[in-house]
Amino acid sequence: MNLQDFKDTLSRDACGMTVAEAHEAGVCIDCKKPDPLSRCHSEEGRREYDISGMCEECFDALFAEPEPYCEFELPEAANEKVR
Numbered sequence: 043m044n045l046q047d048f049k050d051t052l053s054r055d056a057c058g059m060t061v062a063e064a065h066e067a068g069v070c071i072d073c074k075k076p077d078p079l080s081r082c083h084s085e086e087g088r089r090e091y092d093i094s095g096m097c098e099e100c101f102d103a104l105f106a107e108p109e110p111y112c113e114f115e116l117p118e119a120a121n122e123k124v125r
């Protein structure tokens with residue numbers, strides 16, 4: 043399993059889809075709402091959707107809440123969910 047596969051597996055585990063799948067479906071990987079670019083209010087937000095598949099509103103909420111974004115969860119945390 044290469045790193046991208048590993049990240050995809052983690053992401054699918056925690057978010058139900060990968061960033062690529064979110065882009066393909068045209069939804070936010072986090073809130074799953076369609077047209078995520080309409081919720082990106084800055085150039086940074088649009089870039090963030092490109093990178094993480096997350097709309098800017100979810101990305102902003104990330105920093106308002108202590109809960110970490112699923113893709114950055116440690117492998118140990120992912121294993122716990124499987125058990």
Ligand SMILES: [Zn+2]
Nearest residue numbers: 070073097100
């Ligand atoms: Zn969102």
